[in-house]
Amino acid sequence: MYLLLRNLKRLALPSSCRFISNYVSRMRHLFDLKENDEACRKALSSGSFLLFHSLSPLMQKTENKYTVPFVTASELYRILRKLGQKEKYLEESVLLGCTDSYLAQFALDLGIMEKAKAESLLQGTFVDLRKAFLLLDGKNAQMLSQAQALLRWHNTHLYCSKTGHPMQKNVSGSRRICSSNGTIYYPQMSPVIITLVSDGTRCLLARQEAFPSGMYSALAGFCDIGETVEQAVHREVAEEVGLEVSSSKYAASQHWPFPNSSLMIASHAMVQPGQIKITLNQFELEDARWFGAEELAEALRRERMPSKKEMGTIPFWIPPPWTIAHQLIKEWTQQKQLC
Numbered sequence: 001m002y003l004l005l006r007n008l009k010r011l012a013l014p015s016s017c018r019f020i021s022n023y024v025s026r027m028r029h030l031f032d033l034k035e036n037d038e039a040c041r042k043a044l045s046s047g048s049f050l051l052f053h054s055l056s057p058l059m060q061k062t063e064n065k066y067t068v069p070f071v072t073a074s075e076l077y078r079i080l081r082k083l084g085q086k087e088k089y090l091e092e093s094v095l096l097g098c099t100d101s102y103l104a105q106f107a108l109d110l111g112i113m114e115k116a117k118a119e120s121l122l123q124g125t126f127v128d129l130r131k132a133f134l135l136l137d138g139k140n141a142q143m144l145s146q147a148q149a150l151l152r153w154h155n156t157h158l159y160c161s162k163t164g165h166p167m168q169k170n171v172s173g174s175r176r177i178c179s180s181n182g183t184i185y186y187p188q189m190s191p192v193i194i195t196l197v198s199d200g201t202r203c204l205l206a207r208q209e210a211f212p213s214g215m216y217s218a219l220a221g222f223c224d225i226g227e228t229v230e231q232a233v234h235r236e237v238a239e240e241v242g243l244e245v246s247s248s249k250y251a252a253s254q255h256w257p258f259p260n261s262s263l264m265i266a267s268h269a270m271v272q273p274g275q276i277k278i279t280l281n282q283f284e285l286e287d288a289r290w291f292g293a294e295e296l297a298e299a300l301r302r303e304r305m306p307s308k309k310e311m312g313t314i315p316f317w318i319p320p321p322w323t324i325a326h327q328l329i330k331e332w333t334q335q336k337q338l339c
């Protein structure tokens with residue numbers, strides 16, 4: 001009975017697209033691809049692919065613009081053959097989404113193949129993701145973030161942590177299954193808070209030693225087990241800059257692939273009145289400062305990381321426009337300038 005209902009549901013999907021919105025029908029189509037290995041295997045042969053090598057995405061440069069190409073299945077078959085791989089290697093792919101016309105989109109890592117040869121066949125370069133993030137716009141960056149996080153999760157979950165036996169991925173890559181006892185594992189994300197602390201007239205930005213020179217961002221930190229998002233905001237601000245938050249308000253969220261896979265939960269926070277003296281936690285941060293709306297408005301006007309050669313020294317700058325840190329800073333600055 002269950003199988004009959006399942007098959008009826010599957011059969012109903014394409015025709016039901018006439019009655020429901022494109023978004024809803026695409027989500028139902030993707031659900032089917034995640035659950036049904038055969039349907040997903042079929043979708044591989046007509047899909048398009050984002051390619052990685054050892055978790056670095058393929059990028060192509062045309063004039064001054066960097067793009068992240070989607071390679072068609074037929075092109076990929078041709079390239080795999082030239083790299084000495086069988087078509088079956090396509091099943092190492094993970095499902096990312098689908099286009100408005102229901103063509104499935106996947107990501108595949110060519111890490112076991114010769115990098116220079118793959119780059120030459122694909123007429124592109126595999127670029128470290130942190131570097132790629134500074135060169136791309138939001139839509140591309142979000143897709144790469146999802147793709148790399150999913151590929152990384154599969155790459156680091158080859159064995160069942162309970163039995164030690166190998167695990168197999170389902171075709172879409174939405175889960176892995178222990179070959180010994182059938183335990184199912186799903187890709188995981190860590191919740192991370194990011195908060196823009198304000199004293200009412202200025203807001204606080206900080207930098208870690210590992211940040212690119214001159215870049216400051218909002219305070220961020222991993223949630224501890226058992227904590228609420230609000231408690232994590234309170235604790236992180238206290239830990240990192242020695243201030244006590246009096247209130248916080250949710251703003252937005254963003255997937256972030258570093259260091260593994262995080263769900264960034266963003267908020268605006270206020271400190272207790274009069275509490276503005278920063279006590280830096282030097283294990284975590286190199287510097288933290290209060291910035292005024294004018295200084296931030298100027299940083300927002302700069303499109304990209306400033307070049308050393310142009311400027312002599314690197315001025316203060318903030319993360320790229322599509323990052324959630326940038327969005328928080330922009331929201332805060334716009335609100336201050338309206339006052």
Ligand SMILES: NC(=O)c1ccc[n+]([C@@H]2O[C@H](COP(=O)([O-])OP(=O)(O)OC[C@H]3O[C@@H](n4cnc5c(N)ncnc54)[C@H](O)[C@@H]3O)[C@@H](O)[C@H]2O)c1
Nearest residue numbers: 190192217220221222256258259264284319323324325326
């Ligand atoms: N998208 C954005 O706009 C944006 C802006 C700022 C920071 N971030 C990201 O936020 C994340 C967290 O910021 P942070 O580094 O200040 O965090 P943090 O202040 O919690 O400090 C990091 C330390 O926390 C510990 N930790 C606890 N749980 C962890 C887990 N699940 N994974 C890894 N480490 C864990 C480790 O010791 C690590 O060194 C970073 O990955 C950073 O890239 C994103």
Ligand SMILES: [Mg+2]
Nearest residue numbers: 219220221284
């Ligand atoms: Mg931190």
